[in-house]
Amino acid sequence: MSTVQIRDVRKSYGAHPVLHGVDIDIADGEFVILVGPSGCGKSTLLRMVAGLESITGGTISIDERVVNGLEPKDRDIAMVFQNYALYPQMTVAQNMGFALELAGARKEEIKRKVDHAAGILGLEPLLQRKPAQLSGGQRQRVAMGRAIVRDPKVFLFDEPLSNLDAKLRVKMRAEIKALHQRLKTTIVYVTHDQIEAMTMADKIVVMQGGHIEQIGTPLELYDHPKNVFVAGFLGSPAMNFLDGVIIGEDGSFLELGGAGRVPLANGYRNADGKSVIVGVRPEDIGIAEANGIPAEVIVVEPTGSETHLAVRLGGQEIIVVLRSRVSLAPGEQVHLSFEGARFHVFDKETQERLQR
């Protein structure tokens, strides 16, 4: 059992608050990713769980034991830092065994545990090297090895892949996920990269400005974002937002950016004439033969497997992702089809998802 409870946790630096009361429940073995733009408080929260930052208000419990006043070493956690934080003068083996050495473990035990962790991560040939002799990916793996050796209740990752190149990042992403599936240890992971969050997490916590915007599984958040921020943050290319107006007494039509009218599968009652923000995922839009809403092609970006189109629709620019290859040129007129599209309708004032 290794659960983490974060209850009404606040953090201020002097008079400047950075976390405004955050509640998160993390179940045993869960892979939770805190995601949000720079300065949203996600790293601060992680560092508070680690014990590296003091807690201004609220409680953090690990395994139902409040850890607010405990030193980092007494919290039974291990942390992987963005810049790896390997001890430069120690070998890989010494780096990995340092915590056990400090805890007074016997040499044979340290060696056994270091060898075991090295086996999991494929680090055996590197054990006698110094960090300076390793590549970025290898260093990252050593940092994870250092965490694994301690067999902690909770792993904390602070943007561990940000310093790696794109290709290595994809590889390490898969490795971390595989590692979690193998070890089944609770992980709290911080990133600003929504793709990392979508691909790896059991549960995503989207944060902004010291608040939690939404908590849920990746697909819950993708399919039912609570507000415009979450809708725009998750997904690549990002969701399109159009100004719209709900039409009809049973609210079964949407006027899209003054460019045309589309039917809604389930109407919004008593909302006739309400100004809204309409979110549509780029992949939910298609090209129709004739009957769609007319738009002008601005840019065509073939990626090989998909084609990304930037089009102008009634004065607003949106992105369309097509699974097929098309021969279109900038300036051409197309008809957009929203048939079967999932519309995300948000209140224009509150930016919150509109309830039916």
Add this chain to the structure above:
Amino acid sequence: MTMMSASIHANTLEKPQRDWVLVALWATLALVALIWVAPFVFIVFTSLKSNAAVMSSSAFAPPVDPKFANYSGAWDRGRFNTTFFNSVIITAIKVPLGLFISAMAAYALAKIEFAGRKMLLLAILFGTMIPFQVMLAPLFTLVNGLHLIDTYPGVILPYLAFGIPYQVFILQSFFRGIPKELSEAARIDGASHFVIFRRIFLPVSLPVLAALLILDFVSTWNEFAMALVLLQDRDMWTLPLGLSAFQGQFSRDYGQLNAAIVMTVLPAAIVYLIFQRYFVSGLTSGAVKG
């Protein structure tokens, strides 16, 4: 094919264009080196000449008949047995102890949050701004009041007090440059501040410590004014004091005087040569990280 290889051949044979800035730089460096080396050459040459040879030959003329006896004579007459021993004791205690204390203080000032940290740092920095000559009289009164005149602690303690502030200043700015994640990782691994200092920070700072060691060794070894005030008993004199007495006593024997000077500066030169590769990298790493 033949044409291509011929043109490559011509290219490689072509002289690279002369970089006049580099040439000027080298010439200036050579000149500066010459100016700095000249007195040393003069001293070494003179130390091997008899008094008559000193008077009759040019200062930079190599000794025709090297008089190595100048060295043994100077050693005896300058009481080097005593002064050398005193200098070794004082330097061997003061330099490592001072560095260790400075490093610990610098770590605390750079990495431990506590109330009044900035004020304390300012107070220590203030210590670097006061020339010790201003303090000589009160220092004498203080050391005399503690009955420490003519003792090792009586000179080592003031040396520490005047040496530590600038070392703390340099080291704390270096420690600040060490990523905080390194000490945070160690804290999570279960290390106390002292363990972090000893196992992580000291090894990382070796180049800077080596640089400070050289500077401190040379300045302690050569220190004259404070020793002159605090050490009155000839049996407690250090090398520079012994050297000063030399001049009055044997003012006509330039050979022995210069032999004594060579023997005095030699240990400092040896320490510098041993640590100089760290010294250079220490200066640059301090500059970049600090």
